[in-house]
Amino acid sequence: QVQLVQSGAEVKKPGASVKVSCKASGYTFTTFDIHWVRQATGQGLEWMGWMNANNGDTGYAQKFQGRVSMTRSTYISTAYMELSSLRSEDTAVYYCVRVVRETGWFDPWGRGTLVTVSS
């Protein structure tokens, strides 16, 4: 079945960077986009950006421009999201999600990766 498996929880200090991975299986990786959405504890969903898994094109939410980078390795069907200059407000669960191109059909979602930013 279609599955996105994310890397484990991370604890980072303010100012550091974090790189979260998302391994896809059960479908042809390059035929869908991968988006990233985060959720702080007890809060709502926040869209971060998207990546075309075929050609690597990306688009980022304005809030994260200059601080986020979304990449992939088609050889191992894995997407990555790197967020730099971390601050405490970045503490959240980060989800990767497969998206049918040019739609808001986000399905399925990974289980999420908790990133904690603390000194």
Place this chain on the structure above:
Amino acid sequence: QAVLTQPSSLSASPGASASLTCTLRSGINVGTYRIYWYQQKPGSPPQFLLWYKSDSDKYQGSGVPSRLSGSKDASANAGILLISGLQSEDEADYYCMIWHNSAWVFGGGTKLTVL
């Protein structure tokens, strides 16, 4: 003012119907948007439910029961997720989402309690 506004909570009885609203900011016309709906239960990622733009442009997610449906209230400039025949398993957070100004935007979510 937020792009999408959802009531923070809603309660309804088992077997009843619940209408979850997603109001678009003034100046953003609900008629031009597909509205996507997601359900999230505690400790789990969100799950896609459906999208609705019009009766000719709508889609129900695989396995999503037909007692969940989407619609719009143009007079209120809102999208609506209607859940009929409420069951305990419907208790969850529900989020709406639209594509606006080159970004996906989520509403703040509605916590639905079935009691």
